[in-house]
Amino acid sequence: MSGFTWHGGRLAEARALYGGEDWLDLSTGISPLVWPGVEQIALDWRALPEPDDLTALEAAAAAHFGVEPDHVCTVPGSEMGLRLVGRMLAMPARWLVPSYRTHGEVFADGAPVEHWDGAAEPIALLLANPNNPDGRMITPERLQQWLAALEQAGGWLVIDEAYADAAPSCSLAREVGDRRRLILLRSFGKFFGLAGVRLGFLVGPRAIVAQARRMMGEWPVSAAALGFGRAAYRDREWIAKARGSLDERATELDAVLARHGLDARGNCPLFRLVEVEDGFCLFDRLAQRAILTRPFEENHRWLRLGLPGDEAALTRLDRALANG
Structure with a gap:
């Protein structure tokens, strides 16, 4: 567990421990909205x-x-x-x-x-x-x-x-x-x-x-x-749209968490922190369903969840939380 408490990511470690390939990575605070212009820029390496x-x-x-x-x-x-x-x-x-x-x-x-x-x-x-x-x-x-x-x-x-x-x-x-x-x-x-x-x-x-x-x-x-x-x-137009979309998705995530009795903490739209009886247990429960989150060694009651990138990812999290 120590590797997963150090920082987000470590999908390869999660796959080796829990199996499966189709993982939903909610372990980081990185935006799921990727700036789309990256594919159009030509680079001379x-x-x-x-x-x-x-x-x-x-x-x-x-x-x-x-x-x-x-x-x-x-x-x-x-x-x-x-x-x-x-x-x-x-x-x-x-x-x-x-x-x-x-x-x-x-x-x-x-x-x-x-x-x-x-x-x-x-x-x-x-x-x-x-x-x-x-x-x-x-x-x-x-x-x-x-x-x-x-x-x-x-x-x-x-x-x-x-x-x-x-x-x-x-x-x-x-x-x-x-x-x-x-x-x-x-x-x-x-x-x-x-x-x-x-x-x-x-x-x-x-x-x-x-x-x-x-x-x-x-x-x-x-x-x-x-x-x-x-x-x-x-790209100011994309930046403005992304901010609005992140706020909307964070509100949707809050609603899903609340439906399962989880009180979301924080105002940054890229992630939410929840406090439960046993954060490691909830981490393991979600990992069994190939959803990676972030536990904390310094506080075993905490679990951080990054923002799901689309409706399908949010629905997958909703179902995983329901099947506890």
Whole structure:
């Protein structure tokens, strides 16, 4: 069970343990709505990525986030950006839990906290917004108060906004600036359904961005990441439709879970957390029906379910929950 509690995915492991081929993977928070333009982009795998393509990608991403391009550094996934931040700040830290396991590995000197009271401390405060796995969202107003307190004490606010594309109102991107001690991490793959591209961004003051660019080098991501990301971020019509569709599907998932006595937690439309008597038992019950979900070692009562991609997938989950 330990492998399944570490992170989502691991379909090969599930097949080996439970058998079957036709699996429904609800173990991740990756959008089931895949950006459709990926099949139309031609890539020249013989050539090195061009600097102009990187510049164009960062301009497209910056416009999407609502910041200037020179506040954006491309990284091969938001997790890599977090690890860069830990090295660059090199200061005592606190990170809000529950959250990603990676957050506990970012800073060498720090401790997890379940709550933070907004004290003026010379620390780096790291949190995810929307949060994973419980979908908690902290309002921008509250985050601005925390940022002001941290800045007063010489600290930093670091926000993992990997899921913010699906819930843009929670983003603090508009507060990014050279005089702000604020760093954001953004993910491409989760919202656009292309996690395998391994593309993310560090967003922050120009000095931090310049330092991160030096650390990443001339070719931080592949030609595919440059091509897919640039075109996808410019596809505003699809982005708007996807957000609406994700909200509708999340509402439908909530209704199915409620019908089976499961109270869904969280406001991020890409996943829901439920609390039951035995999360491992429910995980196993669904896995016996070739549906992969995400259990948690730190809390055996939790189970996270990703968003089913269509009506057939939702119906399959509904039937599996009914046949308990």
